[in-house]
Amino acid sequence: MNDVVESQESTRRWAVILSAISGLSVLATFWLIFFYVPTEREMGIVQRIYYVHVPSAWVAFLAFGIVALCSLVYLWIRDDRLDAIALSSAELGLVFTTIVLITGPLWGKIAWGVWWVWDARLSLTLLLWFIYVGYFMLRGATENPERGKRFAAILGIVGAVDIPLIHVSVLWFRSQHPQPVVLRAEGPTADPEIVKTLLFSFLTFTIVFFALLLLRYGLERLQRRVDAATFRAATRSSSINSQGAVR
Amino acid sequence: MRLLLLCLLLVSAAPAATRAQDLPAAAETEVATPLDAGAPTSVNAAPVQSNGLPTAPTPPRTMRAYWHVFVAFAVAWALLFGYVVALGRRFGSLEREIRRLEGTGV
Numbered sequence: 071m072n073d074v075v076e077s078q079e080s081t082r083r084w085a086v087i088l089s090a091i092s093g094l095s096v097l098a099t100f101w102l103i104f105f106y107v108p109t110e111r112e113m114g115i116v117q118r119i120y121y122v123h124v125p126s127a128w129v130a131f132l133a134f135g136i137v138a139l140c141s142l143v144y145l146w147i148r149d150d151r152l153d154a155i156a157l158s159s160a161e162l163g164l165v166f167t168t169i170v171l172i173t174g175p176l177w178g179k180i181a182w183g184v185w186w187v188w189d190a191r192l193s194l195t196l197l198l199w200f201i202y203v204g205y206f207m208l209r210g211a212t213e214n215p216e217r218g219k220r221f222a223a224i225l226g227i228v229g230a231v232d233i234p235l236i237h238v239s240v241l242w243f244r245s246q247h248p249q250p251v252v253l254r255a256e257g258p259t260a261d262p263e264i265v266k267t268l269l270f271s272f273l274t275f276t277i278v279f280f281a282l283l284l285l286r287y288g289l290e291r292l293q294r295r296v297d298a299a300t301f302r303a304a305t306r307s308s309s310i311n312s313q314g315a316v317r
Numbered sequence: 318m319r320l321l322l323l324c325l326l327l328v329s330a331a332p333a334a335t336r337a338q339d340l341p342a343a344a345e346t347e348v349a350t351p352l353d354a355g356a357p358t359s360v361n362a363a364p365v366q367s368n369g370l371p372t373a374p375t376p377p378r379t380m381r382a383y384w385h386v387f388v389a390f391a392v393a394w395a396l397l398f399g400y401v402v403a404l405g406r407r408f409g410s411l412e413r414e415i416r417r418l419e420g421t422g423v
Contacts, residue, residue: 115382115386119386165396165397169392169397172389172392172396173389173392173393177389180382278397282400282401289404289408293407299415299418299419
């Protein structure tokens with residue numbers, strides 16, 4: 071039990087350190103976005119939404135990638151900590167996908183004149199969001215928690231197949247969505263200052279993600295400790311009751 | 318005298334001529350579409366339409382664009398901040414619960 075408590079303390083310590091770093095990084099990112107980077111010539115001020123939208127999408131993909139990886143290994147070795155990491159990462163992935171789905175239409179309304187179009191990338195991103203909403207519903211829908219974890223792990227792996235599809239959808243299909251501007255074989259097409267700011271935003275969002283993941287993982291471990299203690303308390307009280315009934 | 322007047326006329330007309338030369342370039346910048354991009358500050362906006370969806374013919378420089386930027390940033394950071402607050406509250410309640418259970422000798 072002491073090992074568990076120590077491990078939780080260590081997780082919390084790292085979460086605090088990463089949170090402090092991410093706070094500073096967020097401030098630096100804001101400075102870059104609002105004071106350093108020039109306004110883009112075609113889209114104007116609304117292009118600055120990219121610095122939240124694109125890194126959020128990256129972090130969401132990273133989160134769901136972690137879900138798939140941990141779920142795969144969980145199905146193999148059945149280590150409960152992997153399930154806790156997958157669950158925490160899925161929750162964060164859902165938060166960041168929500169940000170993507172809110173900021174995207176805010177940009178689209180100005181740039182395209184419409185909030186939403188049913189093109190491949192947008193539709194697949196919405197599908198990804200629904201898949202991971204289903205991940206949480208599936209966990210809670212089974213009587214046996216272990217079975218729920220297994221089913222959710224399978225859905226976590228299957229859902230991650232959507233990530234590469236989202237990435238290549240703008241290349242494979244006629245799409246309203248802008249093409250990649252940084253991760254291109256021919257090199258970035260954007261202004262160096264725009265690329266620098268975008269890359270720094272990627273770094274900031276990644277640090278924020280790992281800080282939140284550690285916090286959420288610590289919470290999940292604590293939740294499982296409470297569940298185990300509650301179960302022990304219930305078992306003990308029922309055994310005392312049954313002994314009393316026998317006497 | 319005529320020569321002097323002609324010179325004065327040319328000098329006074331020079332800034333206007335310069336502006337006139339600049340204007341087409343500015344106009345090109347205003348209506349630049351992603352297809353003629355390749356320009357260094359372009360980040361590739363919406364492609365040309367074939368399915369009846371609206372295009373973005375001019376760069377949006379309205380208050381509405383500023384409002385959308387504000388809402389996007391506010392919603393994104395409010396969501397993250399709200400999530401951190403929710404985590405903190407859940408931590409607090411779980412810690413109280415574990416102390417209560419430890420108090421009962423479990």
